[in-house]
Amino acid sequence: MPDPLLAHSHDGPAASSTGRTPPSAPEHLNSTGCRIQYTDGKGRGVFASRAIPAHTLLEISPVLLFSASEYDAHGKYTVLDHYTFKWRDGRMALALGLGSLFNHSDTPNVSYSVDSRTESIRYTAARAIEPDEELCIFYGFNLWFSPVDAHNLEVAKPSEDEWGGLTALADISEMDPPTENLEEIISEDKLPFTREKLTPDEDDEDTVESIRTCVGGRYPGSAPYNHNAEVGRLQTFPNALSNPLARWLKQSGFDTPTLSHLKRIRKSPTHSTLLLTTTLTAPPLPSDPDLQLAPPYQISVPRTPALSMPSLKVKNTLWPTVFAPRRKGEPEEWSRARLRWATRAMHRVVDEARRVGAAGELPIVSHVPAPFEDGEGDHPHSYIAHDIRVSASHPLRHSVLNVIRQLADTRQRASLVPSPAPPQPEALRNGQSYLLTSLTLFTTHEPCLMCSMALLHSRVKEIFYLVPMPRTGGCGGAACVPKLEGVNHRYGIARWWDGAEGISTEGLQIADDIDA
Numbered sequence: 001m002p003d004p005l006l007a008h009s010h011d012g013p014a015a016s017s018t019g020r021t022p023p024s025a026p027e028h029l030n031s032t033g034c035r036i037q038y039t040d041g042k043g044r045g046v047f048a049s050r051a052i053p054a055h056t057l058l059e060i061s062p063v064l065l066f067s068a069s070e071y072d073a074h075g076k077y078t079v080l081d082h083y084t085f086k087w088r089d090g091r092m093a094l095a096l097g098l099g100s101l102f103n104h105s106d107t108p109n110v111s112y113s114v115d116s117r118t119e120s121i122r123y124t125a126a127r128a129i130e131p132d133e134e135l136c137i138f139y140g141f142n143l144w145f146s147p148v149d150a151h152n153l154e155v156a157k158p159s160e161d162e163w164g165g166l167t168a169l170a171d172i173s174e175m176d177p178p179t180e181n182l183e184e185i186i187s188e189d190k191l192p193f194t195r196e197k198l199t200p201d202e203d204d205e206d207t208v209e210s211i212r213t214c215v216g217g218r219y220p221g222s223a224p225y226n227h228n229a230e231v232g233r234l235q236t237f238p239n240a241l242s243n244p245l246a247r248w249l250k251q252s253g254f255d256t257p258t259l260s261h262l263k264r265i266r267k268s269p270t271h272s273t274l275l276l277t278t279t280l281t282a283p284p285l286p287s288d289p290d291l292q293l294a295p296p297y298q299i300s301v302p303r304t305p306a307l308s309m310p311s312l313k314v315k316n317t318l319w320p321t322v323f324a325p326r327r328k329g330e331p332e333e334w335s336r337a338r339l340r341w342a343t344r345a346m347h348r349v350v351d352e353a354r355r356v357g358a359a360g361e362l363p364i365v366s367h368v369p370a371p372f373e374d375g376e377g378d379h380p381h382s383y384i385a386h387d388i389r390v391s392a393s394h395p396l397r398h399s400v401l402n403v404i405r406q407l408a409d410t411r412q413r414a415s416l417v418p419s420p421a422p423p424q425p426e427a428l429r430n431g432q433s434y435l436l437t438s439l440t441l442f443t444t445h446e447p448c449l450m451c452s453m454a455l456l457h458s459r460v461k462e463i464f465y466l467v468p469m470p471r472t473g474g475c476g477g478a479a480c481v482p483k484l485e486g487v488n489h490r491y492g493i494a495r496w497w498d499g500a501e502g503i504s505t506e507g508l509q510i511a512d513d514i515d516a
C-alpha cells in the first residue's frame with residue numbers, strides 16, 4: 001500500500017492518462033452492468049452501463065496474497081503498490097478482476113466486504129446507481145494521491161486506515177453461510193492443526209513382544225532386580241488367605257493408582273497370585289506368620305490397558321489387564337462450530353501479538369477463551385495476556401504465566417466480593433484459582449519448558465500454538481512435558497498450521513533460543 005510519506009519511483013495508474021494516450025478500455029463481461037472506462041485524472045475506473053438497484057452484488061474478486069516480506073522486498077517498489085492493501089493476517093492483497101479498478105470517492109456508492117475463507121472481496125451497490133455513473137469505493141483517509149473529486153468532508157478520522165481500511169470491514173467468512181452445517185464433524189485431515197499424540201496408539205499390539213511392559217522393583221529377599229527385565233512383582237498365595245492378604249494390601253502402600261490398568265489378583269483353583277508392585281521401591285511383605293507366604297517373583301506385565309479385544313487377549317496372557325476401548329485423552333471430535341471458536345481465538349492471539357510486537361514487546365500472546373461449550377458471545381470469563389519481560393524487565397513475565405495469573409487474580413477478586421452479593425461460582429481457595437481444568441489455552445508460540453510445566457500444574461485441558469520452538473519448546477520442541485513418564489496430568493497439544501484459516505506467523509518471528 002503506498003505510503004504517502006515515501007517518494008514513489010514509479011508512476012501511478014492515473015499518470016498514464018496524462019502523460020500518454022490511454023489505450024482503449026477493455027470490454028468487461030461482468031453481468032451486473034459494470035464496464036471499464038478511462039476518466040480524467042484517475043486512469044481507468046468502473047462505470048455503470050445501466051441503472052443498478054441498491055444492494056446489487058456487482059463483483060466478486062479473488063485476491064492474490066503476497067507475504068509481508070515478499071512484498072517489502074519487491075512489491076512496494078512497483079506499480080503494484082497502487083493496488084495492494086493489507087489483508088487481515090498481515091499479508092498484502094491484490095484484488096483481481098474488476099476489484100482493483102474501482103477508484104476512490106469520499107462519497108462512495110459501492111461497499112465491499114472481505115471474505116478470508118474464499119480469499120475474495122465482494123462489491124455491492126450501496127445505493128441505487130444511475131446509468132453511466134462511476135462506481136467508487138472508499139479507500140480510507142490517508143490517500144497517497146490527490147483525489148480529483150474530493151468533497152473535503154469533515155469526518156471523524158480513525159487511527160489507522162488507507163486502502164488497509166478494507167481490513168476493518170466485516171469479514172463475511174465470520175458470518176455463517178446459510179448452508180453451513182455447524183454441527184458437521186470435520187475429519188482429522190481437514191483440521192487446520194495437528195494434534196500431538198501423547199501416548200502411542202496401542203490398538204495394533206497383537207504380539208506379546210510388541211507389548212510395552214512395566215518395570216519391576218527390587219524386593220528384599222527376592223532375586224536381584226534385573227534391569228533388562230520389565231516385570232511386575234508377584235506373590236502366590238493359597239486362596240484361603242485371600243481375605244487377610246486383601247486387608248494387608250490395603251495398608252501396605254502397594255495399592256497405587258499406577259496399577260489401575262491391571263487386575264490385582266490372578267485366580268486359579270487352589271492358589272491365586274497377587275500383583276504386589278511394579279515400582280523399584282516396595283515395603284516388606286507382611287510378617288504375619290499365619291500368612292506363610294512363599295518368596296515373591298517377577299514377570300512382565302502390560303504397562304497400559306487394552307484398547308481392543310485382540311490386544312486384551314494378548315495382554316491377558318501376561319497378566320489380567322483392564323479393557324479400556326476409549327482411551328482417556330483420545331482426540332475429541334471437532335464440529336464446524338468448535339473450529340470457528342478456535343479460529344477466532346487464534347486470530348485474537350495473533351492480532352494481539354502483532355500489536356504488542358509493534359509496541360516493542362516480544363510478540364508472544366496467550367489467550368484462554370470461554371469454553372466452546374459456553375456458547376458464543378462476549379463472555380466475562382475470557383483472558384488474554386502478552387509477554388512483558390521487555391517492558392517489565394522481568395525474565396519470568398511470559399505470556400502463559402501472565403494469563404494464568406490474570407485468570408487467578410480475577411477469580412480471587414470475585415471470591416472476595418462481600419455478601420450479600422450473589423455467590424461467585426469461581427470463588428476458590430488453596431491455589432485452586434490457578435486451575436485451568438477443562439479450559440483451552442491458545443498461544444502464538446510453543447510454550448517453553450517452564451510454561452509447559454506451569455500448564456501441567458494448572459491442569460489445562462489442551463493448548464494450541466502456531467509457532468514451533470524446536471530449541472526451547474516444552475510441548476514437542478526441546479521436550480514434551482505432558483508426555484514425560486510420571487507426570488500426574490496430561491494435556492492435549494495441537495499445532496496450528498501456518499497460513500491455515502488465514503492465520504499466519506507473519507510478524508511473530510523471535511530468536512530461536514528465546515523461551516516463549
Ligand SMILES: C[S@@+](CC[C@H](N)C(=O)[O-])C[C@H]1O[C@@H](n2cnc3c(N)ncnc32)[C@H](O)[C@@H]1O
Binds near residue numbers: 012101102
Ligand atoms: C486501485 S487503483 C484504481 C484503478 C486505477 N485508476 C487504474 O487505472 O488502474 C488506485 C489508483 O487510482 C488512482 N485513483 C483512484 N481514485 C482516484 C481519485 N479519486 N482521484 C485521483 N486518482 C485516483 C490513483 O492513482 C490510485 O493510486
